[in-house]
Amino acid sequence: MGINQGPISLDQKYTQQSGHVFLTGIQALVRLPMAQIRRDRAAGLNTAGFVTGYRGSPLGGYDQQLFAARKHLEQYNIKFQPGVNEDLAATAVWGSQQLNLSPGARHEGVVSIWYGKGPGVDRCGDVFRHGNAAGSAKNGGVLCLAGDDHGAKSSTVPHQSDHAFISALMPYLYPSSVHEMIEMGMLGIAMSRYSGCWVGMKVITETVETTAEIDLTDEMKPFIIPADFEMPPGGLNLRWPDDRYDQDRRLQDYKGFAAVAFARANKVNRITMDSPNARYGIMASGKSYEDIRQALRELGVTPEVAAKIGLRLYKIGMPWPLEPQGVREFAVGLEEIFIIEERREIVENQVKQELFNWRDDVRPRIIGKMDDHDKRFLPFAEELSVASLASSLTERLLRLNLNPEIAAMLRAKADWFNGRQATQMQAVAPVTRTPYFCSGCPHNTSTRVPDGSRAFAGIGCHFMALWMDRNTETFTHMGGEGVPWVGVAPFTDEKHVFANLGDGTYFHSGSLAIRQAIASKANITYKILYNDATAMTGGQHVDGELSPQQITFQLHSEGIRDIYLVSENPDAYPASDIAPGTKTAHRDELDAVMKTLRQVEGASAIVFVQTCAAEKRRRRKRGTLEDPPRRVMINPAVCEGCGDCSVQSNCISVEPLETEMGRKRTINQSSCNKDYSCLKGFCPSFVTVDGGKLRRRAPAGLGDIGDLPEPASRPSLDQPYNVAVGGVGGTGVLTIGALLGMAAHIDGKASMILDMSGLAQKGGAVLSHVRLSEHPADVTCSRIVTGTADLVIAADEVVAVAKETITLCESDRTFGVINTHLIPIADFIMNRDFNFQSRKVNSVLETALRKDSSFFDFTRPAEVLLGDSIATNMMMMGYAYQKGLLPLSAKSIEQAIEVNGVAVKMNTQAFQLGRLAAADPARLAAMMKSQDETVAPKTLDAMSLDEIIAHRSALLTDYQDEKLAKRYRDLVTQVRNAAVNGGFGDELPRAVAINYAKLLTYKD
Structure with a gap:
């Protein structure tokens, strides 16, 4: 492809105005308002931008990227103001469209973007309804980004925002890939200006958490103003004064129709594949559109085959309201239309309505969630996959009078996919990696309850207490924490419960839940977990001023009189700084405090103060927080392996140490966040060292590696090449996918990288789908299709055998580069003798992967030669390269490391060491021996x-x-x-x- 010739920097994704840029879906949404202001300036408009909302996956990192891009946003007068919660943010957006009413306005309009997770869309129903009725400004415009999680990968329930937008009469768009995010976003703003509507845009993990190279050629292309729509007198935009009946008349009679006309003029919905004698139609939007395109490729349906079958494909960019003229033109001559949607149907019912009055002899059958006999066809609940769509489509096509060769091909391909899906349903991993509290997490202590009591969970990291031995049951939506007890208490003899409530949720809406509990006079103790960070979405601070002292005064003002402030340092909170009557206690006294408060009539509260462990770690690295001089270690000769230290601390940094004497315990000094709860067992094997520092093994002198031979061959990109990269969240796994994508960008090749992280930052599994190709058109579906991975790079065997990874593999196709170093899982905390099932894990991998796959402890040389286990992933990438398993050049990979700008020297050396491990393992072993002559003892099992x-x-x-x-x-x-x-x-x-x-x- 040979696109990139000049120097490359990370800022190009925002500054470059032509050619190609490499960015994530989230970053595309950051670029979006800048592109819109550039467009306005080119048209002579003096506009500003306003971005507000509330974070939540898959838009959990949007605010972080906006903050990081502040210098770029300021050049375009774009103001980013995070909302206290979603509906207040949406109210501010409503206000931004009223700028023309202000006598001091400095701009002609404000381009406003609201963002929120699906549940945030739900709580904005009233604001959306009012704001959409009032309308948008002529030179402003409103785009509402709804982050949907169809599979509930990182949510308490699956959600689909489509119906919420429809209820508020808001047209909404649905981009199918990261490539469309900016184009559709600007189209939505233009539609909003023209129609007066607030316009929604549905985004999901497959778009916002995908990284790709996008073409900027059409970024400034003009939008077409409809010639077939007659505007009413006064237009459709916001005005004041404005009667509510006039608003409703404009909304019902004009605005939606104006949006439809705009969509028709700009071909938002369009035929993307046709045949001379088309008889079978397929309609799809968003992710499903790319899924069905990939399914057609997997089935061998080339354009020539499609023409013989008589296929016609319709891409829907605006699912509601569905533009009718395009639907009717698409449907002409078709026998059947297959409509593909995830979760509840939107398009299907509209198509049936629009074609209802056609004669029976020309009206096509409509197949989607239901077939032509009113039997269920596509699932309502599960996410759709390429494999399932390939099977479903084949089932329908085989009902046609097909060419026998084509029918045989489709049947064979579908049988293969059906077999793979059957295998997938039966796949059971020997062990699983469950997300857990970080080392030193405050919730290890704060979520405990006394014997005989129970707690309710809510939204936040403390939600994970539900799968721990914490007597914590049920949960609510964000902001409802504890309120279910108001409905239970009058009808039970149980006297009291605890409710966990994070400080971020308290600031968002949880304070109202406390007010409700007080009003009901229910006996409940709120444990407000003040962690100084919204850790679940990446460690952001609450969007405003909030301190433990303020919380005590707020609680007191609401009427709570029994308040405790519990912390590691109670002396830091003198009585003069906290609410009257508030008591302080050390966190070691939490159990006694809870036993006292569960006897109190009415509502009581504990403000538990301890900074998020991950945030502490970040601040210590930056030098903004003191690093305690104490280290805790375990003498294995004294340790009896009883596991009490895990019971006391609930900490994942207390790890198994397999010795000749059996399983002992050790402290992982790299991940330890110095909470010191493990000392509570008063075990004689524990040793504390005050004032000493870890003797870090200096990186070995690696200047003598020399020139390594290039691989004998590298994979061809005649077909897309699929790499699955797996490991444990927080260990740099996602960086590998990003570097592969950037290296492809440098090499002039195309790529798509989908990061499936979920709760990975809490020690859970993370998996990146990396798809590399010669041309962008070759990779449109970001997720690797079942059974089509060419390479699996797994830094953790447990993630490698997870269902999400193993089903991507095919034993005669998939190479494996697997790290055999044992990384403990959360089950070990609760079961001291937990069996890690190493033999079963190896057996599963050996069956699923090619026989010439590589199994090696990459962590050991990373620690010995580079002094840091974080180098493991980069070593594995170097190893895969040297084995001829990556279709990229070493030069581009090393340049990608430089562009990334993080630990450049170490990562480059790790890449080279990985190459050496593959090219000359004996030499690597000699280098390790020269650095560390200790011989690992045999384990008892061996x-x-x-x-x-x-x-x-x-x-x-x-x-x-x-x-x-x-x-x-x-x-x-x-x-x-x-x-x-x-x-x-x-x-x-x-x-x-x-x-x-x-x-x-x-x-x-």
Whole structure:
């Protein structure tokens, strides 16, 4: 493709005005208002921009990107003001359209963009209805971004904002890919200005969390003003004074029709594939449009095959209101129309309505959620996939009188997909990686409740207490925390409950829930978890001023008299700074405080103050927060592996240490956030070091790696090349996908990268779908189709065997580069003897991947040679490159590392070390040995019975004397002989050999 010749920087995604740019869907939405202001300036308009809303996945990172781009936004008079909550933000948008009413207006209009998660759309119903009725400004315009999560990957319920927009009579657009985000966004603003409507735009993970290279050629193309719509006197835009009946008349009689006319003039809905004698039609919008295009490719339906079948494809950019003229033109001559939508149908019912009056002999059958016999066809609940659509489409096409060769091809392809889906349904991972509280997370302590009590959950990281041993049950929407108890309390003999409420939610809307609880006189204790960050969406601060002291005064003013402020440092909150009567306590006294408050009549409150552990870590790195000088370590010789430290701390940094003596415990010093809760067990194996610093292994001198041979071959891009990159959230996994995409951009190739993260930043699984191709037109669907991964790079075996990863693999196609280093999972905290199922995990991977796949502990050389396990991912990418598994050049990958600008030297060295590991593993081993001569001991599971006896005998001799060792051997020998004589195996003698030695060396 050879697009990029000049220097590349990360700022180009906002500053470049022609050619191609490489950006994420979120970044495209940041670029959108800048592009609109540029367009306005070119037209001689003096406009400004206003962006507001409330974060939530899949738009959880939008505010962070807007803050990061502030210098670019300011050049275009664009103001970003996060909302306290979604409906107040939408109210501010309503106000922005009233600028022309202000005598001091400095601009001719304000382009306004509102954003929010699907539930945020729901809570804005009243504002949307009023704002849309009032209208938009002639030179302003309103675009409302709805972040939908159809599969509830990062939500408490699946959501679909379509019906909320329809209820408010707001037209809405649905981009199908990141490539359309800016174009459709500006079209929505233009439509809003023309029609007076607020216009919605539906975005989902597959668009906003996808990274791609987009062409800017059409960014400034003009929009067409309809010639077939007659504006009423006075137009359709906002005005004052304005009678509500006049507003409703404009809305019902004109505005929606104006939007439809605008959509028709600009071909928002259009035929994108046709046949000379078309007889079968397919209609789809958004993600489903790209899914069905990919399904056609997977089925082998080329343009030539499509013409023989008689296919016609209709792309719908505005699902509601559906423009009728285009639908009728599309439907002419068709026998059947297959309408593809995720979740509840929108387009299907409109098409049926628009074609209802056609004669029976010319009206096509409509197939979608229901078939022509009113039987369910497409699912209502699940997300649709390329594989499922390929099967469903084939089922319908085979009813036509097809060419026998085409029918046989479709049947064979569909059978393959059906087989893959059956396998997918049966896939059960031996172990799973569940999201969990971070190391040192305040919620490890704050979400506990006393014996005999229970708590209600709500929105925030503390929601994860639901799957822990915390006696926490049920949850509410954001802002309803604790209020279900108001409906339960009058009808139960249970006297009291606790309700967890995060500080972000408290500021958003949760304070009203407390007011309701007070009004009801229910016996409830709110635990307001003040963590100083909205950690669930990336660590943002609340959007305003809020302190623990303020919260106590607010609670007191509402009428609560029993208030405790619990923290690590109670002395920091003198009585003069907090509400009258508020008591302070150390967090170690939380249990006693809760027992006191559960006896109180009415509402009471605990303000639990402890900064988010992840945010503490960030601030310590920046030098804005003191780094405590104390380190905690565990002496494995003293540790008995009882697991009480995990019980006390609930901390994932307390990890298993497999030794010759069995499983012990160790503190992962890299991830430890110095909460020190693990010390509460008063275990003699724990050692605290004050004032000392970790002796960091200096990176090895790697200047002697020299020139490495280029791979013998690299994959061809005749077809898209699919790479799945998996690992644990927070360890740099997503960076690998981003670097591969940037390297492709530098090489002049196309790419799409979809990051499936969910709760990954809480230690859960993360998976990037990376699709590389020679031309952008070759990759339109961002998600890798089941069974079509060419390469899996997995930094964690548990993520590699997860259903989401393993179903992408095909044993005769998919290469694996798998890190065998054990990364503990949350189950270990609750089960000290948890079986990590290593053999089953390896067996699953060996079955799913090609036989020449690579399994290697990449973490060990990263730590030994580079001093940081974070280099593991980059080493794996280098290894994959050297094995000839990446269709990119080493030069472009190293340049991508430079452009990224983070730890450039270390990441470049890690990439080179990964190449060395593949090209000359013996040399890598020699380099490691020169840096670290220690030999890892055998683990107990790997030792034979004779090795155990020999090892324990030597230990007992050192512990006391040879006499004790002989006593040990005598008993073990006696048991062993009895087992042999009885025809039993080594299981009993092995248990005796292990535990008798432990008994003889018992430590008090």
